[in-house]
Amino acid sequence: MRVRTMTCGAAVLVGLFSTAAAQQFPTKPLRMVVPAPPGGSSDIIGRLLAEHLQKRLGQTVVTENRPGAGQTIGNAFVAKSEPDGHTLLLVTVSYTTSAAVYAKLPYDPVTDLIGVAMVGAGPLLLTVHPSLPVKSVKQLIALANSRPGSLNFGSAGAGTIPHMAAELFVASARVDMVHVPYKGIAPAVTATVAGEVPVLFASTPASLAMVRANRLRALAVTTAKRSSLLPELPTVAEAGVPGYDVATWWGVLAAGKTPAPIVSRLNDEIRSIVGSDDVKARIAADGAEPVLEMSVERFNALLKEDIAKWRRIVKERNIQAS
Known part of the structure; x- marks a missing residue:
């Protein structure tokens, strides 16, 4: 009992010390x-x-x-x-x-x-080159399934969030697509606009101007909820990949x-x-x-x-x- 009492007492003292420290915070730059x-x-x-x-x-x-x-x-x-x-x-x-x-x-x-x-x-945008014959996430999945291993997606580099978002899409939609890494999101967007790769998950600032200029086609946003900035775009989850959220x-x-x-x-x-x-x-x-x-x-x-x-x-x- 004495050990338990001492332990409880020590915990109370630690709590009081932490609270006092918070009240005095900050004490330096x-x-x-x-x-x-x-x-x-x-x-x-x-x-x-x-x-x-x-x-x-x-x-x-x-x-x-x-x-x-x-x-x-x-x-x-x-x-x-x-x-x-x-x-x-x-x-x-x-x-x-x-x-x-x-x-x-x-x-x-x-x-x-x-x-x-x-x-x-905020969301990434799932974008495709306008020449790709798809206007929805379901159509993209169907096209990828009809061409296993022949559809490429770009990224800002291995392990970056555009890459990881695409890999999660590939795994969740159960499609076979090939990763093509670039040295940053800007060259990846440039490559997608040029048609070097047909698919790209990209940040809104990096891709929105190209979407509005009709040089990229946005299919969906990657977040679980629609973006108030782009309310017309569905989420990837509602457009064909349930549970997807990046x-x-x-x-x-x-x-x-x-x-x-x-x-x-x-x-x-x-x-x-x-x-x-x-x-x-x-x-x-x-x-x-x-x-x-x-x-x-x-x-x-x-x-x-x-x-x-x-x-x-x-x-x-x-x-x-x-």
Whole structure:
């Protein structure tokens, strides 16, 4: 009984300490680590969040770019940082695909980092070259089944989200299509417009101009729900592949053992920031929508679900990083 009482007492003290730490947080300047080079959408969003956090928290928030190795260098840096909430990580959906594609990482993507808040999410577009005789997902599946192994799909490179979205489609629709990787989404879009490859899953910003110019045909969005930005397009799931769901997203993580009250405080602050006009406009420019209501618990469950899904696809489709 005495041991149990002491254990309970220690747990209470830890809880009180964590709550007190959250009330005092932040006690020093913060860092927003972006595991990508300056200038891209992740960098812009990371800097916007840092600017707003600085105003709301009353402490300097410095944006720090740590690109390289499929974004894993920056991820590892934050995973090994002091778990006090003062070092944050701006990630994309690539965080979950990297966890699946790379056999060895210098951190555990499930336990060494914790999800703080999702910032925004949006669909990829399933597009085809206009010469391909299909105008729906069902017609694409039928065509692929009539030509097993002869229909190609492009991607931004092995293990990227356009590649993984296509591989999930191939596995879910049970079709035989061949992957043709390019060095980035821009050359992949150019190749699809030129007719080098007939099928491409691409981000909205990368492909929408070509769709509107009728140089690509959009068949569907990849998310479970239709996009408010493109409400006329069906989802892949409703158009013929039940259960299909792929989103591109941005989120903020922290070191895995960061006290829950601090994580909760940051979640509240970031959700408020995401509702501001300039942040919403930036997210919309990337073809996505702000995520205003996702709890810490739901975000972390989503991270685990996505990592498990991509690991399954990597194993089934024998995918290797380029």
